[in-house]
Amino acid sequence: MDNQVYLKNVATLQFNVSKCTGCGMCVEVCPHGVFKMIDKKASVTNCDKCMECGACKLNCQANAIMVKTGVGCAAAIINGFINKSEPTCGCGGPKDVCCN
Amino acid sequence: MSSMSSNLTLSRIPEVSADWQLKDYLGTIRVRSSIGRNSYLVKPGLYQLGSPDSSSEVFVSANYKLSFDILRKNLAGINAWILVLDTKGVNVWCAAGKDTFGTDELIRQINLTDLKNLITHRRLIVPQLGAPGVSAHLVKLSTGFNVRFGPVRASDIKEYLANSYKKDDKLRSVNFNLKDRLLLIPVEIMNSLKQFLLISLFFIALSGITSSGYSFQTLLKQGSEAFIYLLAAYISGAALTPAFLPWLPFRSFAGKGMVATTIVFIGFLVSGFTEQFLLLPLGYYLISLAISSFLAMNFTGASTYTSLSGVKKEMNFFVPIQIALTTIGLILVIVSKFIYF
Numbered sequence: 001m002d003n004q005v006y007l008k009n010v011a012t013l014q015f016n017v018s019k020c021t022g023c024g025m026c027v028e029v030c031p032h033g034v035f036k037m038i039d040k041k042a043s044v045t046n047c048d049k050c051m052e053c054g055a056c057k058l059n060c061q062a063n064a065i066m067v068k069t070g071v072g073c074a075a076a077i078i079n080g081f082i083n084k085s086e087p088t089c090g091c092g093g094p095k096d097v098c099c100n
Numbered sequence: 101m102s103s104m105s106s107n108l109t110l111s112r113i114p115e116v117s118a119d120w121q122l123k124d125y126l127g128t129i130r131v132r133s134s135i136g137r138n139s140y141l142v143k144p145g146l147y148q149l150g151s152p153d154s155s156s157e158v159f160v161s162a163n164y165k166l167s168f169d170i171l172r173k174n175l176a177g178i179n180a181w182i183l184v185l186d187t188k189g190v191n192v193w194c195a196a197g198k199d200t201f202g203t204d205e206l207i208r209q210i211n212l213t214d215l216k217n218l219i220t221h222r223r224l225i226v227p228q229l230g231a232p233g234v235s236a237h238l239v240k241l242s243t244g245f246n247v248r249f250g251p252v253r254a255s256d257i258k259e260y261l262a263n264s265y266k267k268d269d270k271l272r273s274v275n276f277n278l279k280d281r282l283l284l285i286p287v288e289i290m291n292s293l294k295q296f297l298l299i300s301l302f303f304i305a306l307s308g309i310t311s312s313g314y315s316f317q318t319l320l321k322q323g324s325e326a327f328i329y330l331l332a333a334y335i336s337g338a339a340l341t342p343a344f345l346p347w348l349p350f351r352s353f354a355g356k357g358m359v360a361t362t363i364v365f366i367g368f369l370v371s372g373f374t375e376q377f378l379l380l381p382l383g384y385y386l387i388s389l390a391i392s393s394f395l396a397m398n399f400t401g402a403s404t405y406t407s408l409s410g411v412k413k414e415m416n417f418f419v420p421i422q423i424a425l426t427t428i429g430l431i432l433v434i435v436s437k438f439i440y441f
Contacts, residue, residue: 004276007351007410028267029231029249031274032405052407053197055231069232070408071197073401074353074415077408087408088198 004032004049011050012068017041019064026056026065116147118176124169131166132283134290140165144186146213150179154219157261159250160206160226162187162195174254178261181219185209196233203235210243225250225257228272276404281342284402288338292395296334299391300327303433311438326384326433332368333388336361337395342402353406354418357396361388379439383432390425393418 013034026035026042032049035042035056042064054069070076070087080087131137144163149172158181161171168184175182185205187195195201206226210216226234228249236247251260251271260271303326308319340360341348348356365385368374374381397418400406 004346004405005351006406007413010409010413011407012409025236028272029228031229031252031272033269033273049405050407051405052409053232055196055228058203058233058235059231059237061237068409069197071401072403072406072408072411074397074411075401077411077415 006048006051006072008048011047011052012066013044013047013050013052014066015042015044016064016066017043019062021062021064023061025059025061029055029059031055113146113148114143116149116172116182118149118172118174118178120169120173128166128169132286134287137287138189141189142168142184144184144209146209146215146218147182147184148180149175149182150177152179152181155221156180156219158183158215158219158224159257160185160224160230162190162192162201164189164191164195167191171254174257178258181215183209183213183215183224192227193229193232196230199233201230202233203238206234206239206247207242210239210245216244222246223248227254228252228267229274274404276345278343280404281345284399285339285342288342288395288399288402289334291398292334292338296330300330303327303330306433309434309437322380325380328373329365329368329381329384329388330391332364333361333391334395336364336388337392338399340364341392341396342399345399345403352397352414352418353400353403354393354397354414354422357393358389360396361392379432379436383429383436386425386429386432388429390422390429394422 015035020041022037022040022042024037024042027037031053032046032051034044034046034050036045037043050067051072052067052069054067057065057067057069073087076087079085127140131140142163142165156179159171159175160183161168163184163186168182171182185195185201186209187200187205190198190200192201199205206224210224222245224239224245224247226236226247226249229252231249234247236249239245239247248265250265251257251267252274253271256271260267304319304323307321307323307326308314308316310318337357337360341353341357344360345353345356348359350356350359365374365388368381397411397414400411400414
């Protein structure tokens with residue numbers, strides 16, 4: 001569904017194509033089709049679809065991907081603000097706020 | 101010797117079936133209604149489904165019982181091992197975001213269950229949505245096991261196996277279709293129920309105030325009207341916005357929530373429920389805009405495509421507006437007690 005695009009020009013995803021070895025893991029793990037293989041190298045074809053989950057970064061052996069990862073969850077951001085910490089959702093904890 | 105020891109090991113590995121019992125269905129309904137959702141667990145470790153042998157596939161799952169149940173249901177007819185990680189009862193995707201469904205825990209369970217000596221191949225099928233927590237090359241480095249990220253949905257596993265571990269765009273993409281969103285509404289409603297009832301009580305109590313003291317009659321009349329407006333805001337934010345998400349204008353969820361409640365209030369005007377647009381209903385409209393957009397904003401956490409940067413941007417813009425709308429709305433509601441427009 002193409003209406004699953006959130007705000008434009010906010011994703012922190014950065015891709016360094018010169019480091020890319022063309023293994024294709026980023027294409028394999030991205031749930032929103034942000035990457036495509038073009039001429040045996042990965043390429044960011046739809047940055048606005050990035051939800052900053054970090055799957056690509058964690059699975060890139062070449063360290064070619066940078067993204068500030070986190071949960072896109074307002075309740076988590078409020079939690080983080082109250083506890084003065086990074087945004088975390090309460091799933092699994094005593095508070096019942098989040099995403100299942 | 102090795103066959104005897106593996107037989108001994110086998111007898112200790114719990115067996116599970118692909119079939120759901122009544123209690124599995126009831127449990128699913130219960131957690132979908134947000135009742136006891138944080139304590140619906142299975143014990144971490146290795147399970148055998150059917151009669152797996154040393155060449156059978158190993159599927160990795162979370163110890164949220166619903167995740168585990170959906171996996172085993174979709175493996176009907178397959179003999180396989182299921183390796184359950186300790187994710188503190190959280191589903192795969194959320195747990196991957198918190199690293200409880202993660203590289204370290206996967207390595208720990210591989211070692212703890214002595215998986216190396218139980219199976220001859222070195223293949224683990226990990227749900228693709230576990231990838232934010234699991235680094236395939238680090239697992240390989242530490243254990244020798246090859247992580248293959250399977251499809252997003254367990255229902256696509258058989259297609260994935262039939263295609264010799266290859267996925268097309270459909271198998272790797274996350275959806276957020278109408279059914280997915282409708283399933284989430286009960287949790288949205290339940291999450292804010294207490295706050296909604298407290299706010300309603302406050303405004304109902306406020307309704308009794310008149311320029312000539314406190315009146316029980318006015319409380320009944322204006323209080324019920326106030327409750328309908330607040331209920332409309334609650335439903336707009338927690339149910340209508342999730343349901344109609346792709347069709348509501350604006351990309352920000354808070355904006356969508358404002359549109360949803362505005363449509364309901366237009367309905368109140370057109371139907372004659374709100375007789376004229378006076379100070380009191382105007383005040384409640386502003387308050388409802390704030391409530392609905394706040395609840396809609398909270399739905400970002402349940403959605404499958406919002407980013408941290410995006411939600412922060414949205415909140416920076418909308419939270420001050422929500423506070424201002426609530427303040428002005430409250431002032432209008434109070435002023436309407438003393439000035440008739």
